[in-house]
Amino acid sequence: MNHAPEHHTPQGVTAAAGFRAVGITAGLKASGTPDLALVVNDGPAKNAAAVFTTNRVAAAPIHWSRKVIADGRAEAVILNSGGANACTGAEGHANTRATAEATADALGVDAGDLLVCSTGLIGEQLPMDKITAGIGTACAALEAGSGPDGGADAATAIMTTDSVPKQAGFSCAGYAIGGMAKGAGMLAPGLATMLVVITTDAALEAPELDAALRAATRVSFDRADSDGCMSTNDTVLLLASGASGIRPDLAEFTDGLTGVCTDLAHQLIADAEGAAHEISIRSFNAASEDDAEEVSRSVARSNLFKTAIFGQDPNWGRVLSAVGTTAAAFDPDELDVAINGVQVCRAGGIGEDRSLVDLAGRKVLVEIDLHAGEAEATIWTNDLTHDYVHENSAYSS
Incomplete structure (x- = not known):
């Protein structure tokens, strides 16, 4: 079966109903480019699944998000570029918790339902004053209405050495799947080195999402191998709002999800650092x-x-x-x-x-x-x- 998303299908994390996103500049990167993204699930369902790096040296956000996703529920995900928050000890773990709590407070949700992702240089502490201020700016922008480009802005804000933002989408029988990814180097399983957020308005439970995501990543992101180097921060998230009211056949949904993941995986390889082929x-x-x-x-x-x-x-x-x-x-x-x-x-x-x-x-x-x-x-x-x-x-x- 052809997994390629339809040509005119809406792209990105706001392609599915029930999701808002924003990307802003918090000053984390010397380049002054966008570096903080927020994706919020407005429901009615808040089901979620995730796959993380198998690297034993895992970043603080990985440890936090593994605990958050254990109950199959997530309200939102906050993502920063400009710093991996990996190999940063107790302070790094505290900073991840503080990031989740600040975002949760601004959104009025439980910090235990807030996923955190970071990407950038390993071995440096995050500038928490800028992170905290950026969270306030992002939440205010979201509340004001991020507009139709919110998903695209979020995809831009998670870029590091990427030369272009990466988005994909799929729609079928009344429901949609959309996603964004970052990654241009350290691309090797488990998972390719990346941050990926995928959203859907399909009405599926967390165990179904988990099964579909693992099946999809096995033949997509796990097959992208740029340089044989595995990251400390790999994360692929799947959030479901149920806003379409459609409960698709799980095999059909998995096929569509695999198409989105494959599209994004190809975009990662196409943008691999310095690649000519x-x-x-x-x-x-x-x-x-x-x-x-x-x-x-x-x-x-x-x-x-x-x-x-x-x-x-x-x-x-x-x-x-x-x-x-x-x-x-x-x-x-x-x-x-x-x-x-x-x-x-x-x-x-x-x-x-x-x-x-x-x-x-x-x-x-x-x-x-x-x-x-x-x-x-x-x-x-x-x-x-x-x-x-x-x-x-x-x-x-």
Whole structure:
């Protein structure tokens, strides 16, 4: 089934009924660009689910939000860029609590129902005077009416090294799903490195939302692997207002949600730091989906392969070398590899002339036939460029 959202579907976190959003400048970033976002669920339902980073070094907002989401309920989410609030000790945890309490007080809700997300540099305390003042400004703007661009403003405010805001949407049979994401580096599961807020006006309970979200992220964000580096702050939230009154079939809803997540995941890879190529690595005829995923991911994490693509060199030997490091079932003498439609490797050996491969465009498709079964999986990644090295060598300076 085609997961791509419809062309004219409203985008972003305010696409679904029952949600308001705002993005403002609180002065957290030296650039003076927007850096604080707020998304509020006006109900009638306040059901929610979330998936978080599996990094054992998790940021303070992760610990807080895990507790908030445990009962499957959330009133709102406050998000800041300009500081990850990770590896900040007891003060960092206190600052997350203070952020939640200040936002909850301004909204007139329980702080225990307030989700918190942060993104930016690890190992620095947040300027809480600016955060607190910004919360007041954001809540006042929300109360005054954030207007039709509230969702877009929120998507802009959560950007860090992103070059563009990222939004997606889906609508079907009277209900809608909308979402925003940030992320341009440290993109590797569990989850890709990101903050994502997805909203829906479908009438679904928290356990249903949780099942749908985990199914959707497994084949979308978990398949985006830019640089093999996992963040301390990964968060994907799904909030449901029930405002449409529509209770969709769960499989149908999961399919629509997967479309939104896949769209956002592709946008993350397209905006990866310094990337010149967006690469899809499809392994097929595998003994299992896990095998196919392992093979594709091994290639996606090969710096030799990624630099070859940057140099427009269809060096298929680097593909086979990566495949050979996996535990997947295959016979090395039966492997086939195609790059942008040219079968450069046939039966584990030389195929068509590699000079026939055109890598001048941004899109690259690598297809690996394992000849071991019927399963398949695709991992999305990008090349490794001079710009990526430059940006990440100077990130904290």
